[in-house]
Amino acid sequence: MIKSYKNTIEEFNQTINSLKHNNTDLTQKNLELETTVKDLTAEKNQLQRDFDSLNKKGPVCFFMSTELSWSDSRQYCRDRGADLVIINTEEKQRFISSLVSEKVWIGLSDRENEGVMKWVDNSTLKQGFWLKDEPNDYNGNEDCIELNYNREKPGWSPLNDWNDLSCFEKKKGICEK
Numbered sequence: 001m002i003k004s005y006k007n008t009i010e011e012f013n014q015t016i017n018s019l020k021h022n023n024t025d026l027t028q029k030n031l032e033l034e035t036t037v038k039d040l041t042a043e044k045n046q047l048q049r050d051f052d053s054l055n056k057k058g059p060v061c062f063f064m065s066t067e068l069s070w071s072d073s074r075q076y077c078r079d080r081g082a083d084l085v086i087i088n089t090e091e092k093q094r095f096i097s098s099l100v101s102e103k104v105w106i107g108l109s110d111r112e113n114e115g116v117m118k119w120v121d122n123s124t125l126k127q128g129f130w131l132k133d134e135p136n137d138y139n140g141n142e143d144c145i146e147l148n149y150n151r152e153k154p155g156w157s158p159l160n161d162w163n164d165l166s167c168f169e170k171k172k173g174i175c176e177k
Contacts, residue, residue: 060176060177061085061096061099061174061175061176062080062082062174062175062176062177063099063100063104063172063173063174063175064076064077064104064172064173064174064175065172066172067170067171067172068170068171068172068173069167069168069169069170070084070105070109070144070167070168070169070173071167073105073171073172073173074105074107074120074173076173076175077173077175077176080175081177082175082176082177083107083120083121083175083176084105084106084107084120084173084174084175084176085106085107085173085174085175085176086106086107086108086119086120086121086123086176087106087108087129087147088119088123088126088127089127090127090129090159093129093158093159094158094159096147096174097129097147097149097158097161098158099174100147100149100174101149102149102171102172103146103147103148103149103150103163103171104146104147104149104171104172104173104174105144105145105146105147105171105172105173105174106145106146106147106162106173106174107119107120107121107176108120108125108144108145108162109143109144109145109167110135110143110164111143111144111167114137114143115137117135117145128162129158129159129160129161129162130160130162130163131148131156131160131161131162131163132160134162134163134164135162135163135164136164137164138164141166142164142165142166143164143166143167144164144165144166144167144169145162145163145164145165146162146163146164146165146169146171147161147162147174148161148162148163149161
């Protein structure tokens with residue numbers, strides 16, 4: 001009986017040691033899982049910051065494949081959830097100018113009030129990138145603005161390539177979302 005009692009005590013101690021070992025293993029596994037969750041949360045947060053940063057980089061631009069009047073070009077863009085491009089910084093002007101290889105409409109005009117240039121979002125022009133002697137409202141009939149791609153023209157630069165033109169001329173446009 002004493003032997004049986006001794007065996008029972010040993011088995012009990014083994015069971016306790018085994019439980020302690022299992023508890024230590026579970027604690028370690030729990031710590032590992034908590035670390036993994038923290039790492040994944042940090043990675044998710046970084047991905048969200050990267051995604052937000054990409055969205056803040058600016059609008060997405062696309063070129064029309066059809067030549068239309070300024071108003072029809074604007075409607076074309078709007079039908080696609082966009083509008084004609086607004087170019088309100090030198091950096092954006094250089095970028096847009098580097099993309100074009102022909103004359104295209106941009107989202108600027110003085111249709112409402114001659115001499116008061118407004119963007120399609122109704123903001124007023126603060127900085128222009130005009131060709132020499134432009135805008136000139138030739139024949140009193142030039143109220144819409146094109147980006148006048150002409151790298152061969154003497155004096156051309158990406159910072160002086162806007163021209164006012166009749167809004168009824170047909171050309172492609174640049175849309176931005």
